[in-house]
Amino acid sequence: MTFVVTENCIKCKFTDCVRVCPVDCFREGPNFLVIDPDRCTDCALCEPECPAKAIVPAEDLPAGQAHFLELNAQLAKIWPPISQSRVPSPDSKDWDGRADKLALLER
Numbered sequence: 001m002t003f004v005v006t007e008n009c010i011k012c013k014f015t016d017c018v019r020v021c022p023v024d025c026f027r028e029g030p031n032f033l034v035i036d037p038d039r040c041t042d043c044a045l046c047e048p049e050c051p052a053k054a055i056v057p058a059e060d061l062p063a064g065q066a067h068f069l070e071l072n073a074q075l076a077k078i079w080p081p082i083s084q085s086r087v088p089s090p091d092s093k094d095w096d097g098r099a100d101k102l103a104l105l106e107r
């Protein structure tokens, strides 16, 4: 299986997760990160690193977030890798926990 980045990462994108991944799974878009399911070894190291609690194992995806499995796979094919954390944007914390952010996803 794989781990999946879910909706709460959108516009938070703290990037704490990327530095712990031993196999460089993370891919970066303008305001969201995804995990490449073809690389993920299911090691679970990234899950506790995410301040937004946006990373979950595919088998535990909450109701209403199932489509993020396919979205991660799709976007991982076109977005570039990221393996170094960055300074988050100043309003990242303001977006943590807001509902219905999918419409704000930039590709």
Ligand code: SF4
Pocket: 005, 008, 009, 010, 012, 013, 014, 015, 016, 017, 018, 033, 049, 050, 051, 052, 053, 054, 055
């Ligand atoms: S730490 Fe969480 S919110 Fe930040 S980029 Fe990674 S998945 Fe997204």
Ligand code: SF4
Pocket: 002, 003, 020, 021, 022, 023, 024, 025, 026, 035, 039, 040, 041, 042, 043, 044, 045, 046, 047
């Ligand atoms: S579960 Fe492990 S291999 Fe998969 S994205 Fe997270 S840190 Fe990387």
